[in-house]
Amino acid sequence: MRDPIRILLADNQPLTAAGLTQFLGGNDNASIIDEVTKRELLEPLLRKHTPDLLIADYNLSGFITRQDIHAVKNISPQTQVLIISSDDNKSNILDVLQSGVKGYLTKECSREEIMMAIQSVARGEKFYCHKILDIIMEKHFGAEIPQAAVNVLTTRETEILKLLAMGNSTQKIADDLHLSPHTVQTHRKSIIRKLSIKSPTEFVIYAIDFGLIKPR
Incomplete structure (x- = not known):
């Protein structure tokens, strides 16, 4: 314990x-x-x-x-x-x-x-x-929050962004989506690069902004 x-x-x-x-x-x-x-x-x-x-x-x-x-x-x-x-x-x-x-x-x-x-x-x-x-x-975004930014993500990346923002681990996402952990990590790195994410908090920020999750 x-x-x-x-x-x-x-x-x-x-x-x-x-x-x-x-x-x-x-x-x-x-x-x-x-x-x-x-x-x-x-x-x-x-x-x-x-x-x-x-x-x-x-x-x-x-x-x-x-x-x-x-x-x-x-x-x-x-x-x-x-x-x-x-x-x-x-x-x-x-x-x-x-x-x-x-x-x-x-x-x-x-x-x-x-x-x-x-x-x-x-x-x-x-x-x-x-x-x-x-x-x-x-x-981060000022008065104009980039609503169109989600368009740079693929459907799979958008799905993984949502799951990351909800606090799921790489292994759980891999299990839920029937992917390998390596594939999930590759998508994660792509999301970070495309959205210029600098901290874990920004996964949540973007997911809320894109309407993928609701604020807690």
């Missing part, structure tokens, strides 16, 4: 902290090992626990800042960062995304989405809720 994900929670709002603590209290896959309630406690608690995951409320007013997030990798390199914030300012959100965090959720997300984010980000994968994906799309 895999060890539970060890989480350090940084949130100076007692109700939010209590809610997450209660939510994860009965979960065998993740547990909160300590809480950061003051900014000056972040570094010593990271050094003490070296957690798998830091869940933080990003706050430009001084609680957990971009500088703090950058410092996490120096203090505890194995710790991934998941932001759960009520801040809906696009500029602030883009600012924190540029700091290299793996996941970002709003506080309106469902319990299921929060658990999926915790598991994904702890594995080093990226996970963004639909609102954050919309902001990323706007940043």
